[in-house]
Amino acid sequence: MRFRSGLLAACAAAALALSVGVTSAKTLRYANQGDLKSLDPYTLNETTANAHLGNVYEGLTKRGKDLSIQPGLAERWEVLEPTKWRFYLRKGVKFANGEDFTADDVIFSADRVRATGSNFTTRVPKDAKFVKVDDHTVDVILTSPNPILNSQWDTWYIMSKKWAEANNSTAPTPASAQTPSFSSLNANGTGPFKIESHQPGVKTVFKPNAGWWGKPEHNLTEVIFTPINSDATRVAALLSGEVDIIEPVPIQDIQRVNSSPNAQVLTGPELRTIFLGMDQTRDELLESSVKGKNPFKDKRVREAFYKAIDIETIKSRVMRGLSTPSALMIAPELFVFSKDFKRPAYDPDGAKKLLAEAGYPNGFEVGMDCPNDRYVNDGQICQAIVGMLARAGIKVNLNAQPKAQYFAKVLKSGGYKTSFYLLGWTPGTFDSHNVLYDVMGCRADGSNRGETNLGNYCNPKLDALTDQVLVEADTNKRNDLIKQAFQLGFDDYGYIPLHQQALAWGVAKNVKVAQRADNSVLLYWITKD
Amino acid sequence: MTETTAQRKETSMLARAFDSDIWHSFKSSPITMLAAFIVLVMTLAALFAPWIAPMNPFDPAQVYLMNANIPPRWLNGGDPQFLLGTDDQGRDLYSAILYGLRVSIFIGLIGVAIACTLGVTLGLVAGYIGGRVDSLIMRIADVQLTFPAILIALLIDGIVRGLLKSAAREDIAFGVLVVSIGLAFWVQYARTVRGSTLVEKGRDYIQAARLVGLPAPLIMIRHVLPNVIGPVLVILTINVGLAIITEATLSFLGVGLPPTQPSLGTLISIGNRYLFSGDWWIVTFPGITLALFVLSINLLGDWLRDALNPKLQ
DSSP states (O other): OHHHHHHHHHHHHHHHHHHHHHHHHSEEEEEESSOOOOOOTTSOOOHHHHHHHHTTOOOSEEEOTTOOEEESSEEEEEEEETTEEEEEEOTTOBOTTSOBOOHHHHHHHHHHHTSTTOSOGGGSOTTOEEEEEETTEEEEEOSSOOTTTGGGOTTSOOOOHHHHHHTTOOSOOOTTOSSOOHHHHOOOOSSSEEEEEEETTTEEEEEEOTTOSSOOOOOOSEEEEEEOOOHHHHHHHHHTTSOSEEEOOOGGGHHHHHTSSSEEEEEEEEEEEEEEEEOOSSSSOSSBSOOSSOGGGSHHHHHHHHHHOOHHHIIIIISTTOEEEOSSSSOGGGOGGGGGOOOOOOOHHHHHHHHHHTTOTTOOEEEEEEESSSSTTHHHHHHHHHHHHHHTTOEEEEEEEOHHHHHHHHSGGGTOOOSEEEEEEOOTTSSHHHIIIIISSOOOTTOOTTTTOTTOOOOHHHHHHHHHHHHOOOHHHHHHHHHHHHHHHHHHTOEEEEEEEEEEEEEETTEEOOOOTTOOOOGGGOEEO | OHHHHHHHHHHHHHHHHHHSHHHHHHHTOHHHHHHHHHHHHHHHHHHTHHHHSSSOTTOGGGOOGGGTTOOOTTSTTOOTTOTTOBOTTOOBHHHHHHHHHHHHHHHHHHHHHHHHHHHHHHHHHHHHHOHHHHHHHHHHHHHHHTSOHHHHHHHHHHHHHHHOOSTTHHHHHHHHHHHHHHHHHHHHHHHHHHHHHHHHHTSHHHHHHHHHTOOHHHIIIIIIHHHHHHHHHHHHHHHHHHHHHHHHHHHHTTSSSOTTSOOHHHHHHHHHTTGGGTOTHHHHHHHHHHHHHHHHHHHHHHHHHHHHOGGGO
16 A cells, blocks of 8 residues: 555656656746736836737837847838828738738727827827728828838737727726726737736736747747746746746846856846936926925926936945946937936035025925836835935935836826826837937827826927927938937936946846847747757 | 821732732743843833934935945944944944834834724623624624734725825825734734623622612723733733734835835845845844844743733642
């Protein structure tokens, strides 16, 4: 009897080992510090979410490993006139549920992405008309020229019209939604992967989409994504082999991961700019001790905040040297004249003086919103800023929370409910126009401009320059216009840029990845030995 | 005549205290004495933290990021200014621990006071009145007992935070914690007091009080309560430790006190990020402090239970 049970146990153990061996061979386990809350591709315009969903959904265009624009669901395109583009759609493409992909889906997606609740309304001009020429040809008619239309569309993912209509999902799910919609829990894309199961905050399982039109470059049979917010736990999971990829590796652990036998850190500069924004539009701040007026409308106050922040100490202490302090709202890799701008020097006494001049000799209180699982050491950066501003006399009430709650509060869908916040931005087009239009443009009803200008910094002259930038074809003239526009924002102290953070992916040694400079972990370029 | 009685009573009370079984069992247990000593020292240190601590870690203007992650004084790279090193924001750990302990003790005591008041009142009412009132209170207690206290505290905390979507959240964090802990721990008191009340209710002196015509609340407070308070004292002592642990757990999970006002739990949570990265002191010292304090309180509680239990003597 004892022999028998021993034998049974051995068999069971062997079977277990075998099954684990077979399935885990090509099962990739990936952990990010933040969660994937909604699968709806129009909920949240955020790089991590876009990357997750980019495995499942596809746009008319795609980006390669070097971020160059490549054909996606559109095989090719032509600019018939400056205001008329023709897209030739790929034939024989099917959605994961087997439906054919046609021009109707593109037209449906164009309406859906511009509907209320979408966080991607700037992707497609509000007044652009989509005309179906035939089942696989679509004309886009614009009211004003837009030479970079195709480069704005790699993260405008195409959804199935039939699927959305059948599942009551024709309206986008806003980031502030309290109850999940069908399209936020299920996905039906044309991409190389499909969603096997999705439990927000717990795990998401991806399986390869056997019917994908392209030739897979990955060799995975399953991908399990789990959010692991705790830095120490995430690193421990990588080192113990429990997960194969983590993003980001906390900077204090980079050395430890690199000296471990089974994993390494892939680092590089990231194109994201981390910055602080201030509510400059309300007559009274939502969260402040100053009543009856808005201190941030006074340029001296904004300048004082700027000068009170010791960016070099943040770099050396919080970022451990792995950041590039920035004077501009765009990374130096993306704009040639970046070097011409220098940050105003750290000057705590000057800041105090400016506050006194503005009528706040004893400072004031203000609430600050900050994510704590989105950017590298974001929570710590905010805490450090609280201390620095305290020495200038400003009492900051910090509200640091996970990005799901943070974005639901501060974005357009939540009503821009913030007075002072930390945010990061990578221009979706990798071009200055995107920053000038989406983040630094004046908000106005009936326009998409300034969609992510949470504090509504507004300078009409800057907007005029931005419009010229969009249509200017000559590179030198265009760069000059961009420089003038950035100079206006710089002189206004409209934003307080902090730095560009560094990429740090922790990758097991038997896994090969393509690390794109926009920090997108894309499963379809990953192979596992 | 009256004067001498009062005098005699006074002296006899003091003498009785020193001559009692409880005092003797305290003196004969060195571990208990050590525990009492630790609790006393730590409580005093926490109480006088603003005068003892080199800096105020709750004042962001005194915290310099340049001083972040400095090891304890006796290690390489240590700074004589910082006895136990600093955390990731440059807060002096020694000061942060003193202030954190203060917060933890306050929350523990007030939370337990709320739990005790609520539990004893409900237990008395349930036991004395009986019938439907008894069933109602005890069924609620039964349901709550099926959940761990930490879960109840998390639930209450979550609901309050959801209701109060304002910038004042940081200011009310303390109150929310105290109330969540109070509401999470009342059941034990209620059950204990109800049991004892049921026993006492049938006794002659209660019957007599009823016959005299005393109102029910007066009987409960004046006659029942003093006779059921013994076990409550034991639960009270042990619960202070539990409440402090609960507070630390909630803060560790990020739903307790904000990182700008660290309690011991918040400090441990901060340090946990750096535990494997070489900066072990941020988690170790607050951890030791918390463990030592709670252990000492529990030892005191155990001793009190034994001392008040006639069957064990």
